[in-house]
Amino acid sequence: MFSYRCTGLSPLLAACRSSQKVHSNRAFGTSAVKSDADQLVKVGFVGAGGVSFGTAEGPWNHSVRLEKMPNVQFTAIIDPNLELAQKRVDDLSKGAYGHKWKGCDVFKDYHAMLEASSQEKRPDAMIIGVPPLIHGSLDVPQYAMELDLAKAGMHMLVEKPISMRPAEEVERLAQVLHEVADEKKLVIAVGYMLRYNPAIETAKALLKELGRPVASIVGRYNCTYNNIYKPQWWHTLQSGGTIVEQATHFVDAMRYLSGSELDRNSIRAVAVGPDMKLTDMPPPPHAEHEVPYDMRVNRATVAVFRFESGAVGSLNHTLLMHGQNFFTELDLFGDGFHIIVRDPYQKPAVLLRRPHSNDYEQVPLDLGRDMYEKQFDAFMHAVRTGDQSDVRCLFHDAARTYETSWWISEAAGSPVPDGSVA
Known part of the structure; x- marks a missing residue:
């Protein structure tokens, strides 16, 4: 049930x-x-x-x-x-x-x-x-x-x-x-820090107010890459790769908002690997130019999974955009409602469609202090x-997000730590 x-x-x-x-x-x-x-x-x-x-x-x-x-x-x-x-x-x-x-x-x-x-x-x-x-x-x-x-x-x-x-x-x-x-x-x-983001805080408060369980969570985390110079960031077993290093913020936000853990056995994922050339890559010796090919990070990853609460979820991460601003968005669906968390990094906003309504309202946010503060x-x-x-x-809570992020990364075919010492 x-x-x-x-x-x-x-x-x-x-x-x-x-x-x-x-x-x-x-x-x-x-x-x-x-x-x-x-x-x-x-x-x-x-x-x-x-x-x-x-x-x-x-x-x-x-x-x-x-x-x-x-x-x-x-x-x-x-x-x-x-x-x-x-x-x-x-x-x-x-x-x-x-x-x-x-x-x-x-x-x-x-x-x-x-x-x-x-x-x-x-x-x-x-x-x-x-x-x-x-x-x-x-x-x-x-x-x-x-x-x-x-x-x-x-x-x-x-x-x-x-x-x-x-x-x-x-x-x-x-x-x-x-x-x-x-x-x-x-x-x-x-x-x-997204747990302190005004959009995430508001979404969590709305879930409590609505009193209805989340049935589906959809996360889209789309990153720019042209300013990422550090070679270790582009090495999966030095940084964790795109899911463990970056999309982990949305893995954590999904755990936090749903109040539930992911079922490891349910996770399915596919990825576009490093064979896709990126046109705006920082020049050598920066970025991935000296990283072994089999350790290079994925360009796009899509994962689907079930939460232990019974809800389902999906995560889409890409490393494809140019410039500086990311595109990040979360959708939470339940009986009669839809909560949209938009752009939590730059211009956080929340839209809500309530039960028995066809319309979306923009929910006021307290933007007085940023999430880091x-x-x-x-x-x-x-x-x-x-x-x-x-x-x-x-730390004990973050250890679960760390583990869950590796589950998704492994399901997408990325290498995982084996305990050896570099």
């Missing part, structure tokens, strides 16, 4: 969802945190690249959002390219929030930071924005970044993809991180107070 339920969760995810704990006496450095929103938080970055410091590829720039927040001080940037890391510090020290960057140290790796940082300068929270190939492991010590930082008592917001290790290993890592976080009163979140507000509030109630994607 068709029902609207959340089933098939791992024991860890089910337990975590039932108790996103509120810690009133959170460990913070060497002292307990007050429930004061003005508590100073020392922040460090792992990675001096585009996700944290801006890029032409998209709107992401974590540092520019964080530096506008009150009572934040930046104390570390970690990157093997020390020159780039120092340039970030030097440039930002000259800006409107330059005082927050004064004294920020640079390190070649996080081990050097842990060894060198005094307690006064050691970050309370780390933003992890580095290639997934070098973190997110439980079994390979040199890639056990999250576990090492958690054991050192640091809160984290980790960018996706959260790993490039086998999904089973990442699930075990999530279990261990949950135990460490519970012991040390830590927040370990993942940057699935809201994500960091929730994260920093949790760091300061222990209240994780608005942290919408913790």
Whole structure:
């Protein structure tokens, strides 16, 4: 019988969802945190690249959002390219929030930071924005970044993809991180920021208001490619490929909106592979020119699947458009209703056709703050107070999105991680 339920969760995810704990006496450095929103938080970055410091590829720039927040001080940037890391510090020290960057140290790796940082300068929270190939492991010590930082008592917001290790290993890592976080009163979140997007928030609220189950979800994620220069992005087992690296945001949004998991056995997918030449590819040695052919990413992928709730879904991803603006859209259908989520990245909008109506209405959205700002507000509030109630994607939840994204990628014929070490 068709029902609207959340089933098939791992024991860890089910337990975590039932108790996103509120810690009133959170460990913070060497002292307990007050429930004061003005508590100073020392922040460090792992990675001096585009996700944290801006890029032409998209709107992401974590540092520019964080530096506008009150009572934040930046104390570390970690990157093997020390020159780039120092340039970030030097440039930002000259800006409107330059005082927050004064004294920020640079390190070649996080081990050097842990060894060198005094307690006064050691970050309370780390933003992890580095290639997934070098973190997110439980079994390979040199890639056990999250576990090492958690054991050192640091809160984290980790960018996706959260790993490039086998999904089973990442699930075990999530279990261990949950135990460490519970012991040390830590927040370990993942940057699935669409959960804070006003269009996604509104769609979720409408589903609750309508009180009717979703029967079908259709996702279209159409990407531009001419500004993607990094060769590792074009390598399936270094970045995850187009589904795990990029369309994973819609995989996560579908899980979040439906409240249900995908049934792995139901997934069917086809793809247009790298034999299709792209006319606006960045020149050599950038992009895929030096990537082995069998590791190059797909140009278009279409997947269909069933949710454990009984609903059906489809995902269409393409890497074909020119320019900078993506085309992204979600459709949610149920008995009598149709919700359209349009362009959540650039100009979010929601259209609704209600039961017993032929017309579509544009639903007002709160566009006062962008999704990245809201994500960091929730994260920093949790760091300061222990209240994780608005942290919408913790690591254990993201591990399910990671696993599900690989299911789709594998169904489309892409290679999957085998546990070997590069």
